Amino acid sequence: MSEILRTHDLRAGYGLIEVLHGVNINVDAGEIVVVLGANGAGKTTMMRAISGMIPRTGVVDFLADDIAHLSAHKVTARGIAHVPQGRGTFPELTVEENLRIGAHSRRDSFAADIDYWYGVFPRLQERRLQRAGSLSGGEQQMLAIARALMSRPKLLLCDEPSLGLAPLVTRELFEVLQRLNSETGLSVLLVEQNANLALEIASRVYLLETGEIVSSGTPDEYMNNDAVRKSYLGH
Numbered sequence: 001m002s003e004i005l006r007t008h009d010l011r012a013g014y015g016l017i018e019v020l021h022g023v024n025i026n027v028d029a030g031e032i033v034v035v036l037g038a039n040g041a042g043k044t045t046m047m048r049a050i051s052g053m054i055p056r057t058g059v060v061d062f063l064a065d066d067i068a069h070l071s072a073h074k075v076t077a078r079g080i081a082h083v084p085q086g087r088g089t090f091p092e093l094t095v096e097e098n099l100r101i102g103a104h105s106r107r108d109s110f111a112a113d114i115d116y117w118y119g120v121f122p123r124l125q126e127r128r129l130q131r132a133g134s135l136s137g138g139e140q141q142m143l144a145i146a147r148a149l150m151s152r153p154k155l156l157l158c159d160e161p162s163l164g165l166a167p168l169v170t171r172e173l174f175e176v177l178q179r180l181n182s183e184t185g186l187s188v189l190l191v192e193q194n195a196n197l198a199l200e201i202a203s204r205v206y207l208l209e210t211g212e213i214v215s216s217g218t219p220d221e222y223m224n225n226d227a228v229r230k231s232y233l234g235h
């Protein structure tokens with residue numbers, strides 16, 4: 001399979017404090033790669049470092065080009081869309097305005113894309129003139145994903161989309177991600193603290209602890225690992 005993303009010795013932090021201590025991960029085209037990590041492990045920092053939102057060192061190869069020196073805006077234009085933790089929609093704007101903003105990096109016409117995503121997320125169409133802030137948590141997360149997809153990314157970064165959602169809503173959300181992945185070949189890098197549902201859609205898994213990748217494997221290996229089950233699966 002062809003490789004879409006590879007980080008090498010990726011380091012980042014805040015001020016003088018390094019949080020990410022040399023992370024090496026890769027995502028092949030068409031994979032859903034899940035990075036599990038406890039609260040504070042550095043998952044959000046890793047996503048920000050990949051998408052260029054914070055200063056970082058090391059290599060971020062995306063489609064065989066090192067993008068570690070590019071601004072966040074240029075990273076988006078290359079084909080990486082980032083759904084930040086906490087949704088990242090504009091609550092005062094309508095659903096449709098949020099979708100339009102998602103296409104800001106594009107110069108072509110995107111009206112057909114809005115209709116396409118309304119087809120994938122019918123509830124967004126029903127609420128297209130409603131303020132994003134008035135949507136339910138699950139709907140806001142769907143909007144955040146649809147908005148990110150308006151840039152037509154090759155790789156979607158999803159930061160803890162399950163946060164604050166009921167398990168059933170999370171399952172529905174992950175099913176949408178899985179469908180997008182299987183129908184359009186979209187590659188996904190998903191970070192999650194709650195492993196139960198994420199493992200069901202994962203192609204491969206990494207474990208991040210205090211800013212370092214400590215292991216990797218198949219979802220089955222993690223589901224059957226006692227230590228992982230205690231820490232991340234709650235049983």
Ligand SMILES: Nc1ncnc2c1ncn2[C@@H]1O[C@H](COP(=O)(O)OP(=O)(O)O)[C@@H](O)[C@H]1O
Pocket residue numbers: 014019037038039040041042043044045046
């Ligand atoms: N904006 C920030 N400024 C300073 N420290 C931060 C900031 N964001 C996160 N941190 C610290 O970086 C570490 C990793 O945080 P984060 O990447 O958010 O972890 P996770 O997403 O896995 O919960 C934590 O110790 C956190 O306190």
Ligand SMILES: [Mg+2]
Pocket residue numbers: 043044045085159160
């Ligand atoms: Mg986080």
